Amino acid sequence: MQDHIERQLQEPISLHDLAVAAGYSPWHSARIFKELTGKTPFEYIRALRLSRAAARLRNGGARIIDVALDFVFESHEGFTRAFSRQFGMSPLNYARNKPPLKMFMPPGARDYYLTLQTGDTEMATNDMNMDTVFVQVVERPARKLLLKRGKKATHYFEYCEEVGCDVWETLSGIKDALYEPMGMWLPENLRPADTSAYAQGVEVPLDYTGQVPEGFDIVELPPCKMMVFQGQPYDDEKFEQAIGDLWAVMKRYNPETYGFRWADEDAPRFQLAPEGYRGYIEGRPVRELNKK
Structure with a gap:
């Protein structure tokens, strides 16, 4: 179902489509999806479309109405309402100022089941629980x-x-x-x-x-761009788990989805002191895909 959503993200997707992809009834498909991702199929698709739309706006050069239609929103107004509810600002404000946003990171159900097959149930559970992180690209002079x-x-x-x-x-x-x-x-x-x-x-x-x-x-x-990941707040004594959770997300994260590639030769990958109140923070250098 996740693979089908990824392939058809810019096309209409129905619960029937997902049920056919999964090989189960619509009711059973929706129940499994919510159990494994923490979101209904509709919530998941909406969050993923809005995050991809935000990435398109951040990269510049696209009209808001075009981005809205590309990600299957019927109107500029509907897209603006959904974007504002998701991120707390209008798409126009975001496109102009490009503040950091908490993008939706899809949990990896396939990785979860592969991990279960190794018998490491605790690692699998941690990996599935961390379905969102705060990701931003910052400029370093x-x-x-x-x-x-x-x-x-x-x-x-x-x-x-x-x-x-x-x-x-x-x-x-x-x-x-x-x-x-x-x-x-x-x-x-x-x-x-x-x-x-x-x-x-x-x-x-x-x-x-x-x-x-x-x-x-x-x-x-030299000047560079850093992709900075910030996990969810945690109890201070659980800092090792917080680090491991974020590493699991970073391992499966594909920066090309948002127009970047890893550029480890440009700068050190860094970690900040683990502080439970703000979540664990780590950064890795990136370059835009259209630049050498």
Whole structure:
């Protein structure tokens, strides 16, 4: 049913169509769909169409009425009402200002069943529960990265064993920082020989002339785009589950759906300190598909 919706998203879709695709009765198809996705077929199709429409408006160059008709809305007015209910703003306001939106991320029923076959029921349940995340693409200017490297660390806990856990305090004291400190996975072009894939650092202005703490490096980063994922709020003691949930979403996320491709060579992939009140946040560099 999800595959049929994806193929026919810009065409009318009825419950009968989904029942034929599933091979069940309409009633049974609708019940299974709601059980596995948390939405009725109508709610799911509407949320997915509106998110794809928002992506089209964000990329620019499309008239609102054309986007509305392409995604099977009968009128400009009907599309505007539905868009405003979904995102809290009109499509015109969004097209002009392009603020971050909480896009709908379809849960992967196929992945869920494949995971069940491995016997990992807890992972499958977590994966299906996280059906929406906050996704936005942000611009990063040319800047410098102040960081402390490890030797072999590939993740946070290995890094703490190698380098210690006091790096964050030093990074938080950098007065000219552009953003908050971050853990990061460095691309090959930013890794000297015999240094770790994972490091911690903070970004500073390109003209930064402040102190570089002992044992730290500073490198220049070119302008880039980052696709930032933000999970749902969680209890602080469940931070590992929150990270795993978001990683599951990112693993199956296809940026090409929204006009981008992964560009890991452009910048480090980063994670911010897990804070339950805001949800786990991670970013990965992207480029627009129509640009080299």
